[in-house]
Structures are given as C-alpha cells and as structure tokens.
Amino acid sequence: LRIETGLLHAFEYNELLLYYQPKIDFAQGHITGAEALVRWQHPERGLLAPGDFIPIAEETGLIVQLSDWVLEAACAQARQWKEAGLEPIRIAINVTAREFTRSLPDRVRAALSRHQLTGEWLELEITESMLMHSTDRVISIMEKVCLLGVTISLDDFGTGYSSLSYLKRFPINTLKIDRSFTTGIPGDTNDCAIASAIIGIAKQLRHKVIAEGVENMAQFNFLKEAGCNELQGYLFSRPVPAADFHLMLTEGR
Ligand code: G
Ligand code: G
Ligand code: NA
Ligand code: MN
Numbered sequence: 501l502r503i504e505t506g507l508l509h510a511f512e513y514n515e516l517l518l519y520y521q522p523k524i525d526f527a528q529g530h531i532t533g534a535e536a537l538v539r540w541q542h543p544e545r546g547l548l549a550p551g552d553f554i555p556i557a558e559e560t561g562l563i564v565q566l567s568d569w570v571l572e573a574a575c576a577q578a579r580q581w582k583e584a585g586l587e588p589i590r591i592a593i594n595v596t597a598r599e600f601t602r603s604l605p606d607r608v609r610a611a612l613s614r615h616q617l618t619g620e621w622l623e624l625e626i627t628e629s630m631l632m633h634s635t636d637r638v639i640s641i642m643e644k645v646c647l648l649g650v651t652i653s654l655d656d657f658g659t660g661y662s663s664l665s666y667l668k669r670f671p672i673n674t675l676k677i678d679r680s681f682t683t684g685i686p687g688d689t690n691d692c693a694i695a696s697a698i699i700g701i702a703k704q705l706r707h708k709v710i711a712e713g714v715e716n717m718a719q720f721n722f723l724k725e726a727g728c729n730e731l732q733g734y735l736f737s738r739p740v741p742a743a744d745f746h747l748m749l750t751e752g753r
Contacts (some may be wrong), residue, residue: 503556506513506542511565514553515541518573519739520591522748523710523732526650526724531749533590533623535732557672558596567599571611575659579615579740583682586749590651592623600630602637605644612648619649623673627654628660631670639670643686653710658698679713682733686722696726703727 510516520534541550557563574591582588595604612619624645631638631654642652653674658681677698684691695711702709711723714733723731737748 504560510540516569520745521732521739522737522753523730525730532663534745535592553586563596563598575611575615578617578621588620590623592625595624595626597630604641609648622650624652627655638741642671672707674708674710674750677711682711682713685719699726699728
C-alpha cells in the first residue's frame, strides 16, 4: 500500500522519469533509436527500476495512468530533440496488454499531434502474448498505428508462445531477440541456434531484427555475422538520462 500511495504522489510531484537505451545498427554503428525505460526517483528509496513498481501499478490499475505518462513524456522529449535540430529517431515505448485496446491509435495520434511530431519519432514495443487473442481486433489496432508512421516491434521474441503462421499476418516491423538468448552466445549452441533461427524468420518475413542484452564483442561478432540488423545492450550503453542520450546523438557515436 505504501508503494501504491507513493506512486500516486509520484505523478503529482514529478518523480517519474525516462531513461533511454540506444539501439545501434550493425552496418554503420549509428544510433537508430532508443528504448525509453521508466524510472521512479523515490524520495526515500532512491532511483527505482520498473521491476520495483510496474507489478504494483499493474495490480492497482495505476498502470493506465503510468502508460499515459510514458507516452506523453516520450513525445515531449522527442519534441525537444526535434526543436534542437535533430533528425527523427525512433523512441520506443513499452506498451502493456491492458492498453492495447481500440483507443490506442487515438491516444498515439493525439500525443504526436500535441507535440507536432510525425510518426517517425515513435515505436511501440509489444509482447508476443498480445498477439494471441482476438487476432482480427489486434491486427486492426496495429494497422491504425502503422498508418500514423509509427513502427511496432515484438519484444522478448521467442520467450512466449507464438504461432509462426500467425506472425506473418501482423503488421510488425521488427523482432527483438530476447536477452535470455543473447546471454548464451557464443558458448551455448542452443542459444546460438535460436538466435540464428529468429534472424532467419525475421528475414523471411521481411522484418528487421534487433538483439537485446548485447554485452560483449563475442556476442556482437556472432550476431553481426548471423545477419542481425541492430543491437541494444551494455556493450554500447546502459539506459541513460535524456541529456546523456542527447550528447551521444550530437557527438555522433
Ligand atoms: O529498465 P529495466 O531494465 O529495469 O526494465 C525492466 C522491465 O521493465 C523491462 O522488461 C521493460 O519492458 C519494463 N518497462 C520499462 N519501462 C516501462 C514502461 O514505461 N512501461 C512498461 N509497461 N514497462 C516498462
Ligand atoms: O523491455 P525489456 O524487459 O526487455 O527491458 C530491457 C531490460 O534489460 C531493462 O531492464 C534494461 O536495463 C536491461 N538491459 C538492457 N541491456 C542489458 C544488457 O546488456 N545486459 C543486461 N543484463 N541487462 C540489460
Ligand atoms: Na521492451
Ligand atoms: Mn525486451
């Protein structure tokens, strides 16, 4: 309960913030975008990671308010970067199953228009489990999002139960290889096989593929060789505050 009432205060007192973890393309080594990851600057407990409060937000229903806050904060930040003269880069936000409803395209459209942004600035990360039910409804929501120029990536790919025959029906742009597979590369032959297979599926379906949790050069080399398009992970950068991410962009890393 203390976290719950605290979380209500967090909105009121501006204690939430977004960190940004860059996504890099293998070919050029350029930053192509970032995943926005929420943090809570708690007055007593310090900087809290999502694992410390997202589950409580889910249980209490505050996740709805939190998700609205994240969408708004990401777009407000993108607008600042746009006004600072940066070329569009995709800011990816994590979308929960609960907000994946018919109103999602309207919420996204409204947020973009409020900040005078094109869809090129935004990406939605969804999980496999969101694709499993009411397929036609889900496809129609995704298509409306795509019409805004916003891309969709499938997070934690391979950890859920996804029917590969379904996969081709969804307007998805990118598959994200889950960190649990990246971790075992290159030593674990199963993880290597799974990562390669996901890359193969992505290519066949003409999706982009990104590996998360890339921490070392052995993983980097394997994934690059296997044809992975992008990477995200501590090898390049941890999630960082907006100002630090802006510096990375302008220093042209
Ligand atoms: O930042 P960290 O590595 O601790 O993130 C842990 C998890 O929290 C990730 O799996 C991510 O999907 C989730 N997460 C981070 N930010 C958000 C957010 O803004 N909304 C939701 N729903 N989940 C988030
Ligand atoms: O959305 P998702 O649950 O996949 O969120 C990614 C999580 O993984 C975040 O909590 C982020 O801080 C963490 N993370 C990002 N890169 C790395 C990495 O290279 N290694 C490890 N161990 N964790 C990472
Ligand atoms: Na994610
Ligand atoms: Mn993920």
